[in-house]
Amino acid sequence: MPPATTAARYGSRPTMKDVAARAGVGLKTVSRVVNGETGVTAETESRVRAAIEALGFRRNDSARILRKGRTASIGLVLEDLADPFYSPLSRAVEEVARANGSLLFAGSSAEVPEREQELALALCARRVDGLVIVPASDDHRYLEPEIAAGIATVFVDRPASRIDADAVLTDNAGGAREAVAHLIAHGHRRIGFIGDRPHIHTADERLRGYREAMAAHGLAVRGDWVSMGATAPERVRAELDRMASGPDPVTALFAGNNRVTVTAVRVLAERERSVRPLALVGFDDFELADLLRPGVTVIAQDPARLGRTAAELLFRRLDGAAESPRRLELPGRLIVRGSGEFSPHD
Amino acid sequence: MPPATTAARYGSRPTMKDVAARAGVGLKTVSRVVNGETGVTAETESRVRAAIEALGFRRNDSARILRKGRTASIGLVLEDLADPFYSPLSRAVEEVARANGSLLFAGSSAEVPEREQELALALCARRVDGLVIVPASDDHRYLEPEIAAGIATVFVDRPASRIDADAVLTDNAGGAREAVAHLIAHGHRRIGFIGDRPHIHTADERLRGYREAMAAHGLAVRGDWVSMGATAPERVRAELDRMASGPDPVTALFAGNNRVTVTAVRVLAERERSVRPLALVGFDDFELADLLRPGVTVIAQDPARLGRTAAELLFRRLDGAAESPRRLELPGRLIVRGSGEFSPHD
DNA sequence: CTGAAAGCGCTTACAG
DNA sequence: CTGAAAGCGCTTACAG
Structure with a gap:
């Protein structure tokens, strides 16, 4: 049996239009149901839900994003995802993103300035809402137009170079x-x-x-x-x-x-x-x-606290905090275990 | 001086339309220049480039993606980004993604099945091209419609449950x-x-x-x-x-x-x-x-090889490899260092 | 070599 | 309570 609608083809997916047609309602009504808006009869709603179920519809958030402005995603650029110092930092950024309803793009610069720039700009092209960066580059002027255009940016572990930007560092x-x-x-x-x-x-x-x-x-x-x-x-x-x-x-x-x-x-x-x-x-x-x-x-x-602090500052910026860039410094902590307590005469 | 175009407002950005207007050309011509297509006079091209420069235009890849189909992004769902076993795996997946021109969404399930599902489905809603998953759930039937709709999915470290899917495991x-x-x-x-x-x-x-x-x-x-x-x-x-x-x-x-x-x-x-x-x-x-x-x-x-192998399999699927799901097993390797060589009589 | 029109799949603003 | 139209910023298919 040939597929009933285009939506059933392998690799293509049902859209709200398909759902609307099947449920016999308008596009906007489907949108209302999918987004949990009020003002839909229980009866209409259940017809729409049945169509969604039958078609296996799932909203395309890429389309939604295009219309809405915010992408509900942030980007993290660091030296190496696998480095034991940076991986807890990543995890902390991810947790804060999650708490704020955002997804996380993550990428490693491998300490190569060009890779940092390439990655950061690719993320800007995707229109991430914000960026957390462990810089590898020594010139971040390339980010100025992006920041001016509204992409919140917080540097972590090391400060930005040649631009004035938020940074969260260890002392x-x-x-x-x-x-x-x-x-x-x-x-x-x-x-x-x-x-x-x-x-x-x-x-x-x-x-x-x-x-x-x-x-x-x-x-x-x-x-x-x-x-x-x-x-x-x-x-x-x-x-x-x-x-x-x-x-x-x-x-x-x-x-x-x-x-x-x-x-x-x-x-x-x-x-x-x-x-x-x-x-x-x-x-x-x-x-x-x-x-x-x-x-x-x-x-x-x-490192987890560095990441958490940076991500929280990022989301405060996204929520409209518009003071001038800040530099936060977290203290280091001496842990005495033996190797540092030999005297020169031991 | 007030901004000349909407594009100059803080938080809003110039579009191809703005560039076209400024350069005095059609939208499609801007698209051609931005995408490096042929068939544009050197003179036209330089006018367009000047407009791009002046406006600080950067193509919105979110819009591009909507029109094109592939999002050039993949998702990685694992237990914990910060775990020293999984962080090299993540890095390897990221490297393969990069080599294939894709960006990486990364997220931790914290070994909670609901979080795995929530994350994986959120990524599907973004229409990632593919998914690499270290499963926490014991029922992956929720992914069946997504996989059928064309989202390539490879499980790594542990196999999928209750569905037949690609997996890369250690023996x-x-x-x-x-x-x-x-x-x-x-x-x-x-x-x-x-x-x-x-x-x-x-x-x-x-x-x-x-x-x-x-x-x-x-x-x-x-x-x-x-x-x-x-x-x-x-x-x-x-x-x-x-x-x-x-x-x-x-x-x-x-x-x-x-x-x-x-x-x-x-x-x-x-x-x-x-x-x-x-x-x-x-x-x-x-x-x-x-x-x-x-x-x-x-x-x-x-773990790096696990990640690399899984990601490479994923991109082979995206390139059209359509055999039935495979299970790859990588060997473990005994490393003798002393703690395992005491006899019971030592 | 160049551009106007249609469309990707949604949401917004508005009208009934 | 419901829906038709316009538009987000691009690309595609087509015409000149």
Whole structure:
């Protein structure tokens, strides 16, 4: 038997028009029923519902969106969906979106500026209501027309560059100061810092905090105690080996992020027991840090809270909050577990 | 100076019509330029481009989508975006989507069947081209009309229930057999199994593999050696304490997933050194498993490969591959690190 | 090479 | 309580 209406063809779908025809009512009446509006007789409504059921109709929200303005979707652009730091952030953004009736587009920039821009603009072309961005680019002027056109945008983890925009950050410099002060309090004077590539905002801020804490305690920083660059294990390993050897080795390391910390833990675990243990404090907490021996002392960020805060600010903007851009800073938190409490003489 | 066109108002945007008016050409000509079609004089084209530039026009892809059919977007529904097992899977799906010119909607079901359904249907209403689903529900008949209407759907990690659909899975039973055989080969006869809640497909399959391996070696399984349920730490801790004590304690544990394994590691680490060490093999690998002492022996899945395989199958379907639903199984891989190689006499 | 008309599937504004 | 018309911003099919 051939299909009764176009709607029954594979790959095509019934529309409100089809439902209206089958129920013998006008298009607008179907729309009323589908949207739960008042002013439809119970009898009419049940005829419409029967037609919807029989045809397997489901409203096309893409069409609805075109007519309505808001798309009830937001976009998230970050470095890497799979990164254990960013995945709780994503989840938090998603939860807030859900609570506000929005769907979430998610995409990874892989820390490539062009990919960030491509993704963000593709999302703008879809007319997402708003954007949460962990920036990879160092120039966000490309977003100015989009923001002016009404796409609310909140940056998270790192601020926007060359435009004035909302941002939710961790107090990176403050956390770094606390980490380094902790090592100093345990007697260290020669403290190394291995961080991510310079010009990444968080890396620069943590370096600043390191320098400030050293200066505040009257300690000079030797050039070869600081290393900024890719967080690839080979580089971190080589730099740590270098800093920890020679006539005047560092006695403690402040690791600038998660990946550096993990490599440092590996390197330290491999060193012979005879060698004096190096103290270690890392920026960013990570799963199982407490199960390692020694446990790893860290400055913990709260990525879920970063995401939640950013998304909530986004939806406040969408609800009309029109003050000038804000920068929110969340504190880091020192978690003492053992690796940061060796004295230089242990 | 008041804005020259409606397009300049805050929150509203120029359309092709505005561009056409400004450039003094027809709508279709603008469309041709925007879409890089041929058959436009260089002179006309540059007039159009100038108008686009001046107005800050960006094509509204939502409108385009409505007219074209394909939305160039796919949806991903999984248990938890932030879970370290699923986040590489998400990233892999995203990469394949990107390679195929699609954007990705992502959402977490939180293992709640109603949330899975709500999310999946919301995505269908947006008319995503396809769906990758890690199911939480045990009845997917609600998706039948959507699939029939042309929304390609691939299940991953767990199969669909009550409908016939594509699925990409790990060979859970096979992996579990290998894990348990490994413990048996190291001399264990009394082996416990703590798994996730029954009726979760992967949990049931791993239990099956455990039983099969025991049976294959002529070993009976005592009822109190098996515990299926929520993977909350308190429960796992209590069950492990129970199994490892009493007159006839287990000498080895096969942990049914990541979360169970981590809790087991904690519990074992807390036991006094005097107690005989329990051997442990976990299902699922996890970061730093090699840095723990002892390193944790696991059956590793490849979540990124699961995601990639599922997404690639999805796009093959979208390109017209219309064979009947397939079930692909990827192998697990035993990684020996120390925790699974204690004999019962150590 | 160029453009006017119709239509994608809805909602809005209005009339009966 | 109900529905016909217009329109959201594009693309398609067609004509000049």
